[in-house]
Amino acid sequence: MKQFIQVEDVPDKDVESLVQEAIKLKKQPFQFDDLGKHKTLGLIFFNQSLRTRLSTQRAAQNLGMDVISMNMNSESWQLEFQDGTVMDGNTQEHVREAAAVISQYCDIIGIRTFASLTDRGKDYREDVLSKFMQFAKVPIVNLESAIRHPLQSLADLITIEEHKKIKRPKVVLSWAPHPRALPQAVANSFVEWVKNSDAELVVTHPEGYELADEFVQDVSVVTCQQEAFEGADFIYAKNWSAYQDYGKILLKDNNWTITEEKMNLTNQARFMHCLPVRRNMIVSDAVIDHENSLVLEQARNRIFAAQVVLKKILEWKN
Ligand SMILES: NCCC[C@H](NC(=O)CCC(=O)O)C(=O)O
Numbered sequence: 326m327k328q329f330i331q332v333e334d335v336p337d338k339d340v341e342s343l344v345q346e347a348i349k350l351k352k353q354p355f356q357f358d359d360l361g362k363h364k365t366l367g368l369i370f371f372n373q374s375l376r377t378r379l380s381t382q383r384a385a386q387n388l389g390m391d392v393i394s395m396n397m398n399s400e401s402w403q404l405e406f407q408d409g410t411v412m413d414g415n416t417q418e419h420v421r422e423a424a425a426v427i428s429q430y431c432d433i434i435g436i437r438t439f440a441s442l443t444d445r446g447k448d449y450r451e452d453v454l455s456k457f458m459q460f461a462k463v464p465i466v467n468l469e470s471a472i473r474h475p476l477q478s479l480a481d482l483i484t485i486e487e488h489k490k491i492k493r494p495k496v497v498l499s500w501a502p503h504p505r506a507l508p509q510a511v512a513n514s515f516v517e518w519v520k521n522s523d524a525e526l527v528v529t530h531p532e533g534y535e536l537a538d539e540f541v542q543d544v545s546v547v548t549c550q551q552e553a554f555e556g557a558d559f560i561y562a563k564n565w566s567a568y569q570d571y572g573k574i575l576l577k578d579n580n581w582t583i584t585e586e587k588m589n590l591t592n593q594a595r596f597m598h599c600l601p602v603r604r605n606m607i608v609s610d611a612v613i614d615h616e617n618s619l620v621l622e623q624a625r626n627r628i629f630a631a632q633v634v635l636k637k638i639l640e641w642k643n
């Protein structure tokens with residue numbers, strides 16, 4: 326694998342094989358602990374993180390890699406992304422130099438850069454990530470970009486594979502309320518990856534929260550949450566801000582919170598969320614603390630999602 330930006334980067338788009346390989350790594354995490362010897366992973370964060378930072382570091386260590394990381398906003402220089410700018414303002418270093426320099430210290434670079442939620446064109450063109458890809462000299466791993474979070478989606482598919490009781494489970498992605506405007510990245514990616522697996526996917530959200538066509542065309546979308554939940558095997562909750570009325574919060578309606586009452590409509594569904602989660606906004610305490618909740622398993626599987634991706638990139642480089 327020469328990079329990991331989206332599902333297209335999976336060799337032959339064979340998501341099923343990648344999931345199976347991750348499950349094997351989970352059983353023997355140190356089997357390839359020589360593969361990354363004398364190789365360094367650089368983790369570059371423009372936004373906060375708990376899971377992505379620690380699980381990707383752990384994954385790299387399991388493969389024998391060294392890891393260096395940096396929080397760009399608080400620790401490094403303010404980067405300029407426009408070409409031809411007279412840099413007499415607040416930006417101090419151009420991405421052309423920054424990406425090339427980081428490439429001299431690292432064999433693989435992971436980048437987290439969230440959506441601006443103010444400029445849809447810029448976000449959906451992946452302006453920041455694509456500039457890094459353009460000027461870096463080593464493979465790039467997406468640690469959540471403006472419109473995708475593929476390591477999360479891979480961990481989610483591993484978790485579904487481990488817990489499904491039937492070959493083709495019904496998987497429901499449900500919008501849920503949140504006090505802040507959040508990106509569409511987790512939802513977009515989840516849809517993109519589940520579409521490439523053996524599952525019946527249903528997306529449910531209030532009117533106005535339609536996701537971009539490029540992700541949800543051919544996907545079953547219903548605006549009645551109760552109807553969507555009927556017979557579901559997995560409920561995946563996530564908030565996102567509006568795509569049409571870009572970045573806006575249209576509704577903070579607690580009627581969309583995932584409660585026990587709603588989970589009772591399902592086929593004893595397992596509850597999923599990528600974390601961090603706002604309790605009693607997105608999901609009630611009773612649901613997230615119930616034995617059917619998979620949130621900690623998902624977080625654990627972030628290690629093996631990252632590990633299989635790093636392994637594939639290291640194998641490609643060797
Ligand atoms: N990486 C997982 C989710 C990250 C981000 N959530 C957040 O920013 C939540 C922050 C808050 O709860 O205020 C998102 O939705 O894309």
Ligand SMILES: NC(=O)OP(=O)(O)O
Binds near residue numbers: 376469477600
């Ligand atoms: N799920 C996830 O990506 O978590 P962090 O934002 O804490 O990395």
